[in-house]
Structure formats: C-alpha cells, structure tokens
Amino acid sequence: MAAERVFISPAKYVQGKNVITKIANYLEGIGNKTVVIADEIVWKIAGHTIVNELKKGNIAAEEVVFSGEASRNEVERIANIARKAEAAIVIGVGGGKTLDTAKAVADELDAYIVIVPTAASTDAPTSALSVIYSDDGVFESYRFYKKNPDLVLVDTKIIANAPPRLLASGIADALATWVEARSVIKSGGKTMAGGIPTIAAEAIAEKCEQTLFKYGKLAYESVKAKVVTPALEAVVEANTLLSGLGFESGGLAAAHAIHNGFTALEGEIHHLTHGEKVAFGTLVQLALEEHSQQEIERYIELYLSLDLPVTLEDIKLKDASREDILKVAKAATAEGETIHNAFNVTADDVADAIFAADQYAKAYKEKHRK
Ligand SMILES: NC(=O)c1ccc[n+]([C@@H]2O[C@H](COP(=O)([O-])OP(=O)(O)OC[C@H]3O[C@@H](n4cnc5c(N)ncnc54)[C@H](O)[C@@H]3O)[C@@H](O)[C@H]2O)c1
Ligand SMILES: [Zn+2]
Numbered sequence: 099m100a101a102e103r104v105f106i107s108p109a110k111y112v113q114g115k116n117v118i119t120k121i122a123n124y125l126e127g128i129g130n131k132t133v134v135i136a137d138e139i140v141w142k143i144a145g146h147t148i149v150n151e152l153k154k155g156n157i158a159a160e161e162v163v164f165s166g167e168a169s170r171n172e173v174e175r176i177a178n179i180a181r182k183a184e185a186a187i188v189i190g191v192g193g194g195k196t197l198d199t200a201k202a203v204a205d206e207l208d209a210y211i212v213i214v215p216t217a218a219s220t221d222a223p224t225s226a227l228s229v230i231y232s233d234d235g236v237f238e239s240y241r242f243y244k245k246n247p248d249l250v251l252v253d254t255k256i257i258a259n260a261p262p263r264l265l266a267s268g269i270a271d272a273l274a275t276w277v278e279a280r281s282v283i284k285s286g287g288k289t290m291a292g293g294i295p296t297i298a299a300e301a302i303a304e305k306c307e308q309t310l311f312k313y314g315k316l317a318y319e320s321v322k323a324k325v326v327t328p329a330l331e332a333v334v335e336a337n338t339l340l341s342g343l344g345f346e347s348g349g350l351a352a353a354h355a356i357h358n359g360f361t362a363l364e365g366e367i368h369h370l371t372h373g374e375k376v377a378f379g380t381l382v383q384l385a386l387e388e389h390s391q392q393e394i395e396r397y398i399e400l401y402l403s404l405d406l407p408v409t410l411e412d413i414k415l416k417d418a419s420r421e422d423i424l425k426v427a428k429a430a431t432a433e434g435e436t437i438h439n440a441f442n443v444t445a446d447d448v449a450d451a452i453f454a455a456d457q458y459a460k461a462y463k464e465k466h467r468k
Contacts, residue, residue: 101286104293105347106246108213108224111339113252115326118148118214121189122155124249128210129186130157135176135200136216137164140192144216144256148191160185168198169233177206185209193264194220194372198228205243213247216256217264218334220271220372223250224342227290235368237358237429240290254326254334262321266404267373269314269333272341273397274353274380276307278440281387282349287439289349296347303344309336311396315403352383352430355437356448359430363422366414370407377406378413381455386441386448398462408459410452423449 112124125132132152136145141163149159160183162176180188180203188207190200191214204211213223222229226246230238257265280303282288283295309332317333320326345354356379360367367375381401384394398408407413415422427448431437437448 101288101294103296104289104291105296105298106226106291107343107347108246108250109248111224111250111252113254113331113335113338115255116253117251118144118253118256119151121148121151121212121214121251122157124251125152125155125157125187125212131160131183131185132157132187132189133160133162133176133180133183133185133203134189134191135162135164135196135203136191137166137193137196140196140216143259144191144214144253148189148214159189164192164196164199166195167231167233167235168195168202168228169231171233172199173202173206177203180207180209187212189214192216194222194229197222198230201228201243201247202230202241205241211247212249212251214251214253215338216253217260218252218257218268218337219260219264220268221275221338221341221345223247223252223338225290225346227346231361235361237361242290250338252334252338254331257334258321258326258330259324260321262318263371263405265321265333265337266318266406267371268337269310269318269404270373270377270380270401270406272306272337273310273400274376274383275341275344275348276303277380277383278351278353278436279303279344279348281351281383281440285440287349287351289347289439290345291347295349299344299347302340303348306336306340306344309333309340311400314400318404349439350436351440352386352437352448353379355379355430355435356382356426356452358435359426359428359448360413362425362429363415370413374407375413377401378408378410378455381408381459382448382451385455385458386443386451394458395462398459402463409463410456420449423452427452
C-alpha cells in the first residue's frame with residue numbers, strides 16, 4: 099500500500115506590527131486563566147505587555163520565569179505551577195527553547211496553546227513537537243503532540259528590535275528546510291508529521307528558500323536598523339510559517355541530524371545558536387549530495403552575507419580531530435535520526451562530508467579574500 103500523505107499546521111497564524119496588543123481579542127471565549135512563560139530578558143521585552151493586555155480583557159495570568167533549557171525537569175516544574183493555577187491556556191513567549199517548553203506544558207495539561215515568538219530565530223513556533231535536551235543542553239529526543247499550536251502571534255515590531263544575530267539564525271534554520279525536504283521527497287522518506295510529503299509542503303518549502311535568497315539580506319539590514327520593512331515581513335514569514343510547515347510536513351534529513359550530533363560535543367560550540375549549527379549542518383548535507391560548485395557557493399555566499407558560520411573554525415571546532423568529528427557523525431547517524439529519512443550513509447561518510455564542507459567554505463573564503 100502506498101504511504102499516506104500527511105500535512106499538519108497550527109490553527110491560526112497572525113503576523114504584523116504590534117499584534118501582541120490584540121492577544122485578549124484572540125482569546126475571547128476560550129478561557130480566563132492562563133500561564134505565561136518567558137525568560138528574564140523576554141519578560142521585559144514582551145511578557146509584561148502581554149499580561150497587561152490580558153488583564154484588560156479580564157484574563158488572569160500566572161507568571162513563570164523560564165530557566166533556559168527545554169528539559170524534562172523544566173517542563174515538569176512549570177506544568178506543576180500551571181496545574182495549581184488551573185490554567186486553561188498556556189502562553190509561551192520568547193525563543194525556541196521557551197516555546198518548546200510551553201508546548202510540552204500545554205500537552206501535560208491538555209490546554210489551549212498560544213505561541214508568541216519574540217525573535218524569528220527558529221521554525222519552532224508552528225510545529226506539533228518539541229526538541230528536548232538534558233539539563234546540560236545535550237539533544238535527547240523529539241517529543242510529538244497530538245495537535246499543533248492553536249494560535250501563533252508574531253509581532254514584527256518586537257522582532258525588528260531583537261538582535262540581528264537571531265534573525266540570521268532563523269534564516270539559517272529556514273534555509274535548511276528546502277534542502278532537507280527535497281531530499282526526503284526524492285527518497286520517498288517520512289516527515290515529522292508521520293507520513294510522506296504533500297505537494298503543499300513541497301511548494302511551501304521551496305517558496306521558503308526563494309523568499310530567503312530574495313529578501314534575506316535586506317531583512318537582516320532592516321533588523322540592524324530596528325525597522326519593519328516588507329523584506330522583514332517576508333523573511334519573518336519564511337523563517338516562521340513557511341519553514342515551520344515546510345520542515346514538519348516536508349521532512350527533516352541530514353542537516354538537522356548533524357546539528358543534533360554537534361550538541362554531543364563539549365566546549366565553545368554550545369554558545370552557538372541552533373540556526374548557526376544548522377547553517378553548517380546544511381553545508382554538510384550539500385556536501386553529502388552531488389551538487390555543482392556554483393550551487394554550493396550560492397549557499398556559502400548567503401551565509402557569509404548574514405555573518406553565519408561556514409567552517410569548522412567558525413563553529414569553534416578549528417582543531418577538531420577526526421575522532422571528535424566521528425563522534426558527531428555517529429550521533430548524527432544514530433538509530434531514529436532524521437538523516438535516515440533521505441540518506442543511506444555511515445558515520446564515516448558523514449565525517450568525510452563534514453571535512454569536505456569545511457574545506458569548500460575555506461576555499462571560497464580564500465578565493466574572495468580582499
Ligand atoms: N520544536 C521545533 O519544531 C523546533 C524547531 C527549530 C528549533 N527548535 C529548538 O529551538 C531552540 C533554539 O531556539 P533559539 O535559537 O530561539 O534559542 P533559545 O530559545 O535558546 O534562546 C533565545 C535567546 O534569545 C533571547 N531573546 C528572545 N527574543 C529576544 C528579543 N526580542 N530581544 C533580545 N533577546 C531575545 C532569549 O532571551 C534567549 O536568551 C533549540 O532548542 C532547537 O532545538 C525547535
Ligand atoms: Zn531547526
């Protein structure tokens with residue numbers, strides 16, 4: 099029997115300037131007890147505004163400070179607080195780790211889930227899954243849910259004022275989407291939604307990449323100037339909605355498996371964002387595939403224009419030994435990893451591709467040195 103096509107998505111996605119001030123309108127009739135989760139920094143940036151808006155709409159908010167890691171312990175801690183507060187609505191505000199934690203808490207409570215990303219740093223907002231780490235930040239597992247977020251509210255004014263590095267990271271995460279989805283489509287592999295890719299997911303993932311090549315750099319400059327522009331709106335949608343739908347229903351493959359492998363290493367690499375590690379992982383996937391020099395350099399050029407890492411040195415692994423890289427490659431090819439959705443490769447093949455990607459980018463940098 100042919101495999102089933104599966105496409106999933108959030109119930110509602112809203113993006114624009116100052117949309118968080120409308121949060122109470124969107125929650126009308128849904129419930130009047132919420133738990134709001136944000137880290138210390140994000141409380142100041144958006145958390146308090148959201149709580150004030152909820153109050154105006156007669157909606158109570160239990161305020162929780164997220165401790166920084168999307169771990170099982172943190173989920174349990176916050177779920178207990180939310181249960182005591184009898185929250186019917188969980189509102190996650192912040193970066194990918196906060197949002198992933200909020201999704202897990204909502205799942206524990208069977209609550210309505212609102213996602214408010216304060217940076218376009220990942221494609222976590224729309225998906226029906228969380229990436230769970232140990233308390234020390236080592237990748238543990240994907241946790242899947244029965245539904246996607248009920249509401250995703252993306253305030254582009256807030257995102258325009260977030261660090262440019264976070265937008266660049268989101269572009270890198272989104273640039274992996276088409277590279278990975280097309281490899282899954284080609285091999286007939288499975289997606290995170292539990293089926294084979296739909297034409298819809300294919301179209302969305304491809305459009306995601308086109309949008310990033312067209313507007314990525316302009317959006318990055320917009321955030322440096324802290325302004326909302328059509329280029330920024332386009333890229334925020336690509337980073338968040340197109341990439342989110344595209345990866346989840348289009349398929350993950352090598353780039354994210356290699357990212358997960360890198361989390362197994364100790365040291366400075368832990369200071370890199372998810373998207374930064376994914377940028378290098380994407381170059382590794384491209385090196386595992388058959389592409390022309392021109393095609394690979396198209397990606398390297400865009401990453402460099404966004405100050406993203408393209409070599410092992412850039413990801414703080416200049417002196418990594420073959421042994422270290424094999425450790426990454428082994429984790430990337432562990433049973434159940436997404437690389438198997440599209441590739442029939444060994445850890446040794448992946449280690450070769452890591453060194454190849456590094457060398458391709460070094461050669462490119464050398465050629466373009468002024
Ligand atoms: N569930 C999914 O589908 C999915 C998809 C992609 C990534 N992820 C996960 O997302 C996580 C990465 O997320 P991330 O890159 O956003 O990092 P993060 O959540 O670790 O950190 C984001 C940082 O940015 C800060 N921040 C957020 N908004 C800000 C603003 N407006 N101004 C200033 N600072 C701001 C936060 O305080 C925090 O320190 C990883 O754990 C990754 O596995 C999950
Ligand atoms: Zn990602």
